Amino acid sequence: xxxxxxxxxxxxxxxxxxxxxxxxxxxxxxxxxxxxxxxxxxxxxxxxxxxxxxxxxxxxxxxxxxxxxxxxxxxxxxxxxxxxxxxxxxxxxxxxxxxxxxxxxxxxxxxxxxxxxxxxxxxxxxxxxxxxxxxxxxxxxxxxxxxxxxxxxxxxxxxxxxxxxxxxxxxxxxxxxxxxxxxxxxxxxxxxxxxxxxxxxxxxxxxxxxxxxxxxxxxxxxxxxxxxx
Amino acid sequence: xxxxxxxxxxxxxxxxxxxxxxxxxxxxxxxxxxxxxxxxxxxxxxxxxxxxxxxxxxxxxxxxxxxxxxxxxxxxxxxxxxxxxxxxxxxxxxxxxxxxxxxxxxxxxxxxxxxxxxxxxxxxxxxxxxxxxxxxxxxxxxxxxxxxxxxxxxxxxxxxxxxxxxxxx
Numbered sequence: 411x412x413x414x415x416x417x418x419x420x421x422x423x424x425x426x427x428x429x430x431x432x433x434x435x436x437x438x439x440x441x442x443x444x445x446x447x448x449x450x451x452x453x454x455x456x457x458x459x460x461x462x463x464x465x466x467x468x469x470x471x472x473x474x475x476x477x478x479x480x481x482x483x484x485x486x487x488x489x490x491x492x493x494x495x496x497x498x499x500x501x502x503x504x505x506x507x508x509x510x511x512x513x514x515x516x517x518x519x520x521x522x523x524x525x526x527x528x529x530x531x532x533x534x535x536x537x538x539x540x541x542x543x544x545x546x547x548x549x550x551x552x553x554x555x556x557x558x559x560x561x562x563x564x565x566x567x568x569x570x571x572x573x574x575x576x577x578x579x580x581x582x583x584x585x586x587x588x589x590x591x592x593x594x595x596x597x598x599x600x601x602x603x604x605x606x607x608x609x610x611x612x613x614x615x616x617x618x619x620x621x622x623x624x625x626x627x628x629x630x631x632x633x634x635x636x637x638x639x
Numbered sequence: 640x641x642x643x644x645x646x647x648x649x650x651x652x653x654x655x656x657x658x659x660x661x662x663x664x665x666x667x668x669x670x671x672x673x674x675x676x677x678x679x680x681x682x683x684x685x686x687x688x689x690x691x692x693x694x695x696x697x698x699x700x701x702x703x704x705x706x707x708x709x710x711x712x713x714x715x716x717x718x719x720x721x722x723x724x725x726x727x728x729x730x731x732x733x734x735x736x737x738x739x740x741x742x743x744x745x746x747x748x749x750x751x752x753x754x755x756x757x758x759x760x761x762x763x764x765x766x767x768x769x770x771x772x773x774x775x776x777x778x779x780x781x782x783x784x785x786x787x788x789x790x791x792x793x794x795x796x797x798x799x800x801x802x803x804x805x806x807x808x
Contacts, residue, residue, distance in 0.1 A: 596662070599652065601660065613664045613665050614663055616662075617659065617661075618658065619658075620656065621656065621657050621658065621671070622654070623656075623660065624653075624654055625652055625653045625720070
């Protein structure tokens, strides 16, 4: 649905919806001092932390990358961004791309952004990258939290994978937790558990609730998946 | 393939169950706690806590190294488990033997298991007590030692000709 955002009642939403003016984000940067403090360290679940960089009108991480929006619609006090995509650089010059099918924000509580069809990828040092997919999510830019719901999958290009039902991400405390069953494929082995807590940016992962692990005594994930030595 | 050996460190996976698992990436270590049961083929290890040490740097260093020599798509040899340390009411059972002790260390490079503390090794009716049991996983041979300071440093054992219940049990 192609629609032009009217500026009445909207805090200077630019008319040109194809590319959002850089200056608009500049003003927003000042709101996000704390987000800039976000140090991104990528373990298996690290990308979930990166999602805090996902764009919303109010708090934009810096330095800012390119922001593409296919269209913005305003109905009543709900702003809908179609296919928002943010690419850019995190704190240590790692680049990231986070997109969603749709992002919705209600002007009465602009710090809350509802996301559908989330797709994210974060490149890390040494050519490693982590990709994330999640069906739905709610980003709260004041609380600096992101709640992801129903079917979250994280994969890395070195064979690690995490499947969660839901995840609560706290960007200021740099923690990810889920009270629902989790499955991980890590170098240590294949892990299933009832709940998970990732802290210290991924350096510490605690799994609880009949934890089951299929561990390879030697060799790596590839052996377990049957690729020849 | 001598499958009688306990916890042979071949590529066969070990299944571990526990109440909790903590992975400490920068120490390349994972700790299982609470009713820990580890199984591999005919061997079972039960313990209160089990530490798993893996080599090949932390998950992140390993991945970084891996992807330098190939562009993504995994590969490289991942992380190898170098040592397991079981602590607290350790029980190792194989088809024919059962050994209990306070601690057990599985050293992958030498392929040995060392059980220490109050070690009791039983096989059928025969029961042996000592302070250290070393099992060579390749040969399956085990050596029981007793270096109890007060005692005569001798292994005590009760051997029953088959068929009769052991006396002092």
